[in-house]
Amino acid sequence: xxxxxxxxxxxxxxxxxxxxxxxxxxSSAHVDLYKERNIIERFFxxxxxxxxxxTRYDKLLVNFMGFxxxxxxxxxxx
Numbered sequence: 001x002x003x004x005x006x007x008x009x010x011x012x013x014x015x016x017x018x019x020x021x022x023x024x025x026x027s028s029a030h031v032d033l034y035k036e037r038n039i040i041e042r043f044f045x046x047x048x049x050x051x052x053x054x055t056r057y058d059k060l061l062v063n064f065m066g067f068x069x070x071x072x073x074x075x076x077x078x
Contacts, residue, residue: 043072043075046075047068047071047072047075050067050071052067052071053068053071
């Protein structure tokens with residue numbers, strides 16, 4: 001048994017191409033946004049290495065935010 005495709009039948013795409021396909025892969029707006037987001041995500045990962053921040057030992061927000069600021073300064077100075 002052989003299968004053949006009928007040439008009389010027209011085939012159309014089932015899905016419309018999305019607008020993202022038309023954009024260039026490395027548009028500068030996306031690259032800049034990614035770089036900024038990456039810097040922030042890396043900072044929070046470094047901040048989580050401080051056990052006191054990651055587990056939030058402090059009950060009061062004032063004390064917790066004080067240590068977060070102290071840890072941020074320590075990261076910035078490295």
